[in-house]
Amino acid sequence: MKNLKPAAPVTAAIPAPPNPWSAVREDLRAVEEKLSRLLDSNEPLISEICHYLVDGGGKRLRPLFILLAYRACGGGDAKVEDAIDAAIALELIHSATLLHDDIIDGGQLRRGKPSALARYGHAASLVAGDFLFCRAFELCGRFEERLVHTAARACIQLTEGEVMEGRMRRNPAASLDDYTAVITRKTASLFSAGGRVAADLAQAAPRTIEAMEQLGLALGLAFQMVDDLLDILGPEEKIGKPVGSDLRAGIISLPVVMSIQANPELRRLFCSKLEGANLERALELMREPSLIARGRALAAAQIERARAILARELEPSIYSDCLASLIDDQIDRDL
């Protein structure tokens, strides 16, 4: 008996979740190739800034979501070029907003490296952002009006979310509703537009198109909520920027709106110049385990919502499994 090999592990009974990246690997490769070409400009400085940002380790979460949504809604190879272009357009728009956001917030670090602002200055970063917007606009020219409108509305919401966030900055009266309104516009709008456009391109039924928009919204909200928790939990190597960046900038993040009403000390700190010992103390207060757990539960509720829509509206397939996996990943990442 001693010579017998141990039994094979029973992992076959618990299949690993499908890898969302693998399922649309070819489509994503097409996104990367065309995206990279579209970053090139007659002005080398514009190309350099765009490549510096876009090649610098973005997760391509929006393209991945759009491509999986397209396939999960039954979209075939014949029109996948459209889904690829839509994925690129949304990544271009997202990248443009990153460049402009760093100018607005004075962000010096992005994805663990000096931001484009820190490296190239505000003038060149601003123009490179405009260039990326224009590239997206150029790419969308071939789409039908309703698709362009969906994308344009999402962009308009992004700008409105940015201003609303500024309006709420260091405002101790900010509520969870205010917060949700900001992140619906500032983060989730591109995901909801992506879900809608993907389903539309896949020629899904109107009901499914609406559902995929809602799924994108829930996914985007969950993504931002988790991002907000990571901002105070860190560590810096993991999140690619200093811990507490949002807090220092006075942004009303999820842990802020969840704790500030009940905690006078935190309220006082939030309205002050949050640096050094003040920042450390605020972080300490906000890392309170029950607070983090409540924040996580709010994100989990959005994840549940997205999963429920998926289960109700989409036929089972490798792509809907991958979409489910992508959704689950948002809450699992590093929390």
Next chain:
Amino acid sequence: MKNLKPAAPVTAAIPAPPNPWSAVREDLRAVEEKLSRLLDSNEPLISEICHYLVDGGGKRLRPLFILLAYRACGGGDAKVEDAIDAAIALELIHSATLLHDDIIDGGQLRRGKPSALARYGHAASLVAGDFLFCRAFELCGRFEERLVHTAARACIQLTEGEVMEGRMRRNPAASLDDYTAVITRKTASLFSAGGRVAADLAQAAPRTIEAMEQLGLALGLAFQMVDDLLDILGPEEKIGKPVGSDLRAGIISLPVVMSIQANPELRRLFCSKLEGANLERALELMREPSLIARGRALAAAQIERARAILARELEPSIYSDCLASLIDDQIDRDL
């Protein structure tokens, strides 16, 4: 004989040039109404900044040019809504670039008033500019792909022109060719796109579409050249900003590239910090009458080019007369 009234003046024999604004008054009114509505946002601050800029006395030169070009190419009432939307889109894009240019140059005065930057700060001005780009993008959604491409290409050229201008800043080796390359992208691209789109919407022949693009290019170049001369001639009340603003910012304007090679004193001044006595001396050198005359002649050559295209390509009509008048006005304005 003393009781006789003096003879009526003989002005009837020399008809006044047609008023371009009157010829398309109704179309321009439609532009104003819809443009104003499109400036409204869910975020009051965005609406306020956009209205502050757009209602603040712009000449609407681009909409006027597009509407006249559309009519002069035979465009009728049936599709004038398209021409109106195109005119609005280009004015929105132009307005977006004004907001962003002021951030880049730190421009504190615009059209005789504090700039949006001075009044609302860089963050809000940046986002309001993005909002205006998105509105233009939204409006263009209903156009055919080639029209959207023309507009998007013009926007991309604007950003490239901005970077090229930055690259040439305080560069004493800048030539007239460099200058022409900058203003072709930074100013004339919206006029050439406007000419092209207007003729296309009017269903003109391909040859006429090309010609109107060239006419727009020449008009835009002349407009910018005259603007550059006015920048050093002033006075401030007329140009709405301090005299010598471009010079102080180190921008390679027309009088700069025309004089800097031959004048070592000016070359030295241009590379230095141009303020106070230095700025006054540079202005004095550049206001030399023969230099101004040569600059004016370069602008006049573009005016001639535009007029020749018009005479060759367009049927005589009240609209082509008005277009001719608009073209002539660019060189006559205040010089």
